[in-house]
């Protein structure tokens with residue numbers, strides 16, 4: 001997902017997305033409830049084993065887990081100070097295992113598969129919620145991440161080229177305006193492709 | 198070939214009159230539309246796919262009114278935009294092409310098969326699993342073409358499909374248009390793309406001012422610009 005999908009043919013890749021989504025939820029809740037260090041240790045081992053089975057390169061995993069380390073840098077000393085080192089260590093362990101599990105999901109599951117899963121999950125409610133529409137919304141949101149990133153980069157470049165500095169607002173306005181234009185154009189192309197229903 | 202008819206079509210955006218009483222019957226296989234900036238070409242092209250509805254007059258494709266049967270028409274008429282970035286809706290190349298086939302009631306295996314064939318045809322098979330936004334501009338436009346053609350439209354309307362591409366990529370896209378068996382209608386400022394077309398229409402200030410074989414129409418347009 002989010003362009004981080006890492007193609008493969010392992011069991012982890014081929015497992016139905018809906019099953020993976022279910023196991024992911026159970027796993028994250030389970031890790032959150034773990035009270036004993038040995039339970040967390042076992043969970044960490046299990047997740048590591050899944051990574052080996054999926055044959056996802058270490059670099060790709062690192063890219064997903066690294067951002068959380070910044071959070072820990074602030075949270076761990078605080079927790080240690082307030083609640084002691086054991087609690088802080090457990091919290092760190094829980095967070096890392098949960099994020100790694102989520103990363104495994106994103107690295108081995110295509111957006112199409114996730115959409116399909118959404119459709120299945122929402123099927124009992126189809127009288128009230130159009131699962132296909134929700135799926136489309138999710139896909140478009142994901143698609144917009146690199147798009148907006150590109151716009152921000154363009155606007156920053158354009159500012160630099162003109163030697164302009166200035167407030168955050170001066171950056172935000174063109175980014176928002178261009179994002180809206182892009183969203184409009186994408187919407188139009190969806191209509192043209194007959195995918196607007 | 199299909200028969201696309203503009204019958205007394207006029208259109209204004211606010212005060213500005215963009216198309217004025219256009220009558221056209223388009224049934225040739227390859228038709229070019231040229232004209233100065235702001236002359237109304239894009240508006241005209243969009244009407245064939247129902248993206249713009251005329252204020253007065255009618256646009257029909259094989260006798261079906263575009264304004265009334267937009268859904269049906271859009272399966273028949275594929276549209277290629279200038280900026281391929283705005284046409285990509287899914288994160289990976291293969292998913293974007295497959296996306297065109299959703300709600301067609303096809304089995305997943307059939308979708309996979311058709312998607313793979315389209316990617317192969319446009320030289321994108323090696324990029325199937327790659328993030329679409331990392332492709333080059335030329336490859337993105339190829340992806341846009343693949344995503345439209347996988348739906349097997351009978352007519353392709355393209356609004357300046359090569360404007361953002363370098364000369365080599367523009368030639369490649371033009372070559373693909375040449376090979377297509379579908380009816381194609383291309384709006385462009387790159388006049389050399391149209392030399393072997395069947396018909397070229399020149400628009401100026403919302404009116405058809407020339408409509409002829411390429412050599413004649415292109416000369417008329419060059420005269421207009423001089």
Ligand SMILES: Nc1ncnc2c1ncn2[C@@H]1O[C@H](COP(=O)(O)OP(=O)(O)OP(=O)(O)O)[C@@H](O)[C@H]1O
Nearest residue numbers: 210211213215232233234235236237238239240241
């Ligand atoms: N959605 C819109 N709202 C308001 N005005 C519009 C809209 N779309 C087009 N126009 C105006 O209508 C006129 C014709 O536009 P159109 O896009 O059809 O021209 P064009 O021949 O495609 O020009 P170009 O070669 O620059 O693409 C222009 O003056 C344009 O500003």
Ligand SMILES: [Mg+2]
Nearest residue numbers: 238239240356
């Ligand atoms: Mg235009």
